[in-house]
Structures are given as C-alpha cells and as structure tokens.
Amino acid sequence: MDGGAPGEAHVEFDRVRMAFGERVVFRSLTCRFPRAKISVILGGSGSGKSTVLRLIGGLVAPQAGRIVVDGDEVTGRSESGLYAVRRKLGMMFQGGALLDSLTVFDNVAFPLREHTAMREPEIADQVHATLAAVGLKDVDTLLPGQLSGGMVKRAALARAIIMRPVILLCDEPFSGLDPISVKLIERLLARVNDQLHATMLIVSHHIASTMRLADWVVLLLPDGAVAGRPEELRRSTDSRVAGFFNEEASDAAGAEAGA
Amino acid sequence: MKRSPLRDLVVGVFVLVGLGAVAYLSLGVGGLSLRGPGGFLLYADFDELGGLKPKAQIVISGVKVGQVDSITLDESYRARVLLDIQPGLKLPVDTSASIMTAGLLGDRYVSLQLGGESELLKSGDHITITESAVVLERLIGKLVYSGGGGEKGKSEQPEQGAP
Amino acid sequence: MTLVRDLGWAVIRFVADLGRLTVFGLRILRVALVPPVRVGRFVDELFKLGVLSLLVICVCGLAVGMVLGLQGYNTLVRFGAEQSLGAVVGLSLIRELGPVLTALLATGRAGSATTAEIGTMVATEQLDALRMMSVDPVDLVVTPRAAAMVCVMPLLSALFIVCGLFGGYAVGVGLMGVDPGAYMGSLRSSVDFHDDVLGSFLKALVFGVLVGLIATYRGYTATPTSAGVGSATTATVVVGSVSILIFDYFITALWGV
Numbered sequence: 084m085d086g087g088a089p090g091e092a093h094v095e096f097d098r099v100r101m102a103f104g105e106r107v108v109f110r111s112l113t114c115r116f117p118r119a120k121i122s123v124i125l126g127g128s129g130s131g132k133s134t135v136l137r138l139i140g141g142l143v144a145p146q147a148g149r150i151v152v153d154g155d156e157v158t159g160r161s162e163s164g165l166y167a168v169r170r171k172l173g174m175m176f177q178g179g180a181l182l183d184s185l186t187v188f189d190n191v192a193f194p195l196r197e198h199t200a201m202r203e204p205e206i207a208d209q210v211h212a213t214l215a216a217v218g219l220k221d222v223d224t225l226l227p228g229q230l231s232g233g234m235v236k237r238a239a240l241a242r243a244i245i246m247r248p249v250i251l252l253c254d255e256p257f258s259g260l261d262p263i264s265v266k267l268i269e270r271l272l273a274r275v276n277d278q279l280h281a282t283m284l285i286v287s288h289h290i291a292s293t294m295r296l297a298d299w300v301v302l303l304l305p306d307g308a309v310a311g312r313p314e315e316l317r318r319s320t321d322s323r324v325a326g327f328f329n330e331e332a333s334d335a336a337g338a339e340a341g342a
Numbered sequence: 343m344k345r346s347p348l349r350d351l352v353v354g355v356f357v358l359v360g361l362g363a364v365a366y367l368s369l370g371v372g373g374l375s376l377r378g379p380g381g382f383l384l385y386a387d388f389d390e391l392g393g394l395k396p397k398a399q400i401v402i403s404g405v406k407v408g409q410v411d412s413i414t415l416d417e418s419y420r421a422r423v424l425l426d427i428q429p430g431l432k433l434p435v436d437t438s439a440s441i442m443t444a445g446l447l448g449d450r451y452v453s454l455q456l457g458g459e460s461e462l463l464k465s466g467d468h469i470t471i472t473e474s475a476v477v478l479e480r481l482i483g484k485l486v487y488s489g490g491g492g493e494k495g496k497s498e499q500p501e502q503g504a505p
Numbered sequence: 506m507t508l509v510r511d512l513g514w515a516v517i518r519f520v521a522d523l524g525r526l527t528v529f530g531l532r533i534l535r536v537a538l539v540p541p542v543r544v545g546r547f548v549d550e551l552f553k554l555g556v557l558s559l560l561v562i563c564v565c566g567l568a569v570g571m572v573l574g575l576q577g578y579n580t581l582v583r584f585g586a587e588q589s590l591g592a593v594v595g596l597s598l599i600r601e602l603g604p605v606l607t608a609l610l611a612t613g614r615a616g617s618a619t620t621a622e623i624g625t626m627v628a629t630e631q632l633d634a635l636r637m638m639s640v641d642p643v644d645l646v647v648t649p650r651a652a653a654m655v656c657v658m659p660l661l662s663a664l665f666i667v668c669g670l671f672g673g674y675a676v677g678v679g680l681m682g683v684d685p686g687a688y689m690g691s692l693r694s695s696v697d698f699h700d701d702v703l704g705s706f707l708k709a710l711v712f713g714v715l716v717g718l719i720a721t722y723r724g725y726t727a728t729p730t731s732a733g734v735g736s737a738t739t740a741t742v743v744v745g746s747v748s749i750l751i752f753d754y755f756i757t758a759l760w761g762v
Contacts, residue, residue, distance in 0.1 A: 140637050142633055142637070170639055174637040178629055182626075182634075182635075183629070193638065194638050197638065349552055352556055353548050353551045356551070356552075356660070360657075360659075360660025363660070363667045364660070364663045367599065367663055367702050367705075371595065371670075371696050372696050372701065372702035372703075373696070373698055374698035397697065398694075449695070
C-alpha cells in the first residue's frame, strides 16, 4: 500500500495493534513517515489519528508491534528511556495544553529552563525570536486564559519548536479556528517545515488545508492504512479512499455553504 | 513566573508564626524544658505520693521555685522524689517538704517550709523532714474507725490544701 | 448471590486502589528526596495551602475554643470545678479538636482545590504536554503540593489550637468569670508535652501526609472530563475526611499506651 515515500523513513510503524480495553483502534498498522517532509494523518472519527501521535511520543503503549522514531525503538521503553526519545520531539496539542498558571513567556521558555543551562537574557532572546516567528507580539505577560484560540495555537507551536525538534507532532492544529486563522496556521506550519527541516506529522480533519500542506498522506481506514502522495490518493480508484474523500468533500461544502 | 518577593515574605512570616505557635504550645503550655535539670537538685523520700507526678510544681510560700524531675522507689520501697529547684536559693538543712493538693480536684504539688539551721542544703542532699500526701480514703477510714468524738479522730493531719 | 459478588469486587477494587495510592506515595517520596528540588513551586504551594487557609483556620479555632469554654464551664460548674476550665479547653483542643478539625477544614479547602487543579491539568492535556517535554508531572506538579500539605498541617493545627485557647479564655475568663490565673495554671499543669502536645503534632503530620497524598492522587488519576474532575474533588473530601477520623482513632490508641 506504500507507494514510494519521498525520502527515507523517519518514523515507522510496524504491525502495530492498539486497543483501549475492548475497543480496538487498529489491528495491524504498518506505515512510514518520511524525513523532513510534512505528513498528514487522515481518517474518520475514532480511527485513531491522535492515538498515532501519542504512540510516537510513548504516552500510550501498543498491544503489539514496533514503533521506531529517528532510529530509536519506542515500544517497550521505560519512562526514563522515553525521555531520551522525547527530547527530539516537539508536540503541539489540540487545546494547546499550555501550563495555565504560567505566562506565555514562561510557557515558551519552559523547555529551555528545564533542559538547557542558558542564562535568562539568552532565553529571553530566543523566546522573543520564536514568538515573532509565529507572529505573536506583546503577549509575554498574558496568561493562556487571556489568549484567543488562534493565539493559543501559535503559542503552543512556539513552545513545540523552541528546542529545535527533529520531529514535530501536531494534533488538530486547525480545530476551532476561523478560516482566516486556519490559513495563518497553515502558512506558519509550512514556514516551520521550511526553516527547521523538521519532519512534521499533522493530524487533522481539515482536508483542504492538509492536502495543500502535505507531502505525504496516511489515511487510516478500519482495516488498515492507505498511504501515498496527496494527488495519488485524491485520484485513487480504491473505493474506500474515494469514499472517504467524497464524504469529507461534501461535508466541507455543506459547512461552507451554511457558514 | 509570577513569583514575587512579597509572596515569599508572606510565606516566611506564616511559617514563623506557625512555628511560634508550635513553640508556645510545647514550651509555654506543655512545659517542655529545653535545659536539662538545673544545677540545684535535692532528694526527698515519702511514704505516700498521693498522685504526685513528674513536672509537678515545687513551691515556697506559694511561689513556684522548681518542678519535680523524677520519681523512683528507694531500697526501703519509699518514693524517692528528685526535686529540680531554681539555683541560688538558700535552704537550711532542716527544711521540710510536704505534698499538698491544689483545690478540691487539683493536682498535687510539693511545698517547702524553711527551717532555722544555719547550715544550708547543697545540690545532691536529702531533705530529711518530709510529710506524705493526705489520701482522702485513709482519712475517712480513720474517721470511721476512731469512732465517737469526730474532732479528736481526724485532727492528726495538720495541713491540707484548702478544699 | 450477586450482592456477595458485587461486595467482593468492591473490596478488591478498594484494596487495589489502596495499592495504587501507596505506589503513588512512594513515587512522590522518591522524587522528593532526589535533587533537584523545586523550591519555587514548593513555596508557592505553601502560600496557596497555608497562608490562604489562615483565615478559615483562625476563625474556626476561635469559635471552637469559645464553644469549649462555654460548654466546659456549664459542665464543670456543676461539680464546682470551673477553675479547671483551662485544662478542659486545652486538653480537648490539643489532643483531638486541633489536629482533627484543622485537617478536616484543610481537606475541604486546600485538598479539594489541589484535586481540582491537578484534575483540570489532566483534562486539558497539560500533564501529557509535560511528559512530552521530558518533565515528570509528579516532580513538577504533584510533589510540591504534597510536600507543602505535610509541612503546613502541623503549623495550621498549632495556630488553630492557640486561637482556640484564646477563645476559651475569652469566654471563660472574660464572660464567665473564671480566674485568669486558675485558667492558665490548670492549663499548664494538665498539659504534658510528651503525652499531649507531641501526640498532637504527630497527628497533624500524619493527617498532612494523608490529605496531601489523597488530594494529589485523586487529581492525578481523575477522568479527563469536567464530570471526572468534579467527582475526583468530591472523592478527595469524602475519602480524606473518613481517613482522618479513622487514623485519629488508631493514633490516639497507640500513642496513649
């Protein structure tokens, strides 16, 4: 199912089985995510899109199979072993997951303060530079509760990239945003990929934006994954794939018409 | 961080006040003494303690001058009480010690009456003249068994704490 | 019979929960003893759990002391022993009411706040975000709160008792005419450091450990929904309060030996 992925695989899933109690999310998932490219993970609700990201980060463990991240096997690692892998990852959570008792500045500075020996002036420079890169100004002293949805996402992105991760995971970066903000985030993500050359894995419902961004698409279906370049999948004759895109397209059209 | 030096100060004050309360309860109320027994220690032997406990007060003319440090049994099975007294007091060798009661339900304490000799007690000496505690049951028993004229029967015990 | 089976499962679940609680506690202990120590967060929590509880503790302490003064006087006066009021108020507060009531109040105020805070962090994925940044949530979020609770409880208990003693004095001496010297005298002579005061602080310490552990555990393991956080908070107050009262009996029984 894996048409030639551009570039070498940076993250690999090998026959991964994931179930939460009785509910099986995927039976045997095998797929690869190419290095330095933007990969998009699509699928219906409950298909396990967010679970894929959590598996990569080791937040949950699969019942069977292997997951290899940047050459390191993630499955079967202890919590301290996982910390070593996570140093290379940056994750942008769906709700931002900023620490609500800290200011925006302190949130973005957090990884630097925890893991580097940088002094405060250097930290301030890097934080401001990163905030500027995501288009946030004058937000240093604000608390996450005082930010708009779009600003929260951008702050979360700033925090995710400040340590220059080799792999960036984005869980629903466009959710809950108005169309203008969606375009903004889209451009930001493209620019981050450009400048950092990080491998990016994006989970999203937003077909339009993700297809524009994607170099590689992994579509999660009930009986396995279908992967390929965006154009390939869109033109695919596979009934399941075509069915998915038709459904999403009509939903999107309906949403726009109603808006 | 929203860390302000003012907040730290407030926390510091809180901790100090809390520790102060702890100290007050331990020392002021609970009677914990940080120094060991002081310099001036005297022994007194009694036949009957009547409930005298360690840390009971030692009193001269109603003024507290020390506390009972410990109580043991001596060779002849009398109660040997170690008195921890304020240093610097001049007590003649014929000073007497009696066990009294404070109030009707009150605690026992030791009252010292000064004697008249010129020689003084030194730390480690024994007070030779002692008066044991009055135990109510024995007193009533005496009253009952001495029969007849009640006054004669019970006037053997000279001093008692005021009921 | 399904009743027996359900009861059996309930017991098994309870014991399993207890086991998880213990493991959680050991984890906190390990994190607390290994440097680096997060002093800043610890001090913040001392403020939130201690300083912010001061008003409640002092007012309630005063009120309880006053009631003890009143009730104590009314009872003692029947035996002509009202001059011993200081002893009655003091011993009641120091041995039982101080540590127990302080702990119950702290559970309701500080304990439920802690559970709600941590539970909300679980629900908004903040703890997952910490894990993804290679920071142990137990280190950053849980341990400072648990440690602060343990340290704060004896201090608050002492303050409660002192306020209570004052309340008893105010009512007994001020209102009911007990002799001030007799009040303080009977208080001092009846309270023994080893039997009473030390036991009181021991209780407060144990209660601090209980509440700190239960409140953080419930928050940490809360179901990440608003209903889940709500029920975790309620559980903290209920389980915490019951545990305090049960442990109170055992400590009293063992210490008094």
